[in-house]
Amino acid sequence: MQCFEMMQKFQPVCKLRILMLNYALNYFQFESKTTKLAKVFSYIDYRHKALLTERELFKFAQRIYHFQDQAKLRAEQAGIAEKLDFSRNGGISYSDFLIACLDY
Numbered sequence: 001m002q003c004f005e006m007m008q009k010f011q012p013v014c015k016l017r018i019l020m021l022n023y024a025l026n027y028f029q030f031e032s033k034t035t036k037l038a039k040v041f042s043y044i045d046y047r048h049k050a051l052l053t054e055r056e057l058f059k060f061a062q063r064i065y066h067f068q069d070q071a072k073l074r075a076e077q078a079g080i081a082e083k084l085d086f087s088r089n090g091g092i093s094y095s096d097f098l099i100a101c102l103d104y
Contacts, residue, residue: 007080010100034098041097051091054081 044052044060057077065073084092084100092100 006101007084007097008076010084034102037098037101038094041094049091051089051093052081052097053091054078057081057092 041052042048044056046056046059054077057080058074061073061077062070081092084096086096086099087093
């Protein structure tokens with residue numbers, strides 16, 4: 001799925017860049033893309049906590065990549081969860097998710 005590929009490729013190397021992307025998301029219109037991404041986020045967030053955890057990413061990835069090695073898949077999702085948790089609150093917020101998916 002393209003969403004996981006975008007999240008895996010995202011490199012949070014500069015805090016200023018992340019802040020600017022967050023600002024752009026809040027003040028500019030990306031409606032067509034963000035509407036689709038909101039649906040994806042909601043689908044992954046099956047517990048509706050507005051925070052994607054490593055477990056939720058793994059469960060979603062299992063549905064998509066059911067033929068892959070489960071240990072490898074879990075490790076990949078753990079890496080994504082750690083890399084995209086900018087605020088260090090234990091998961092990926094919607095803003096974090098949008099920043100990662102729109103920055104490619």
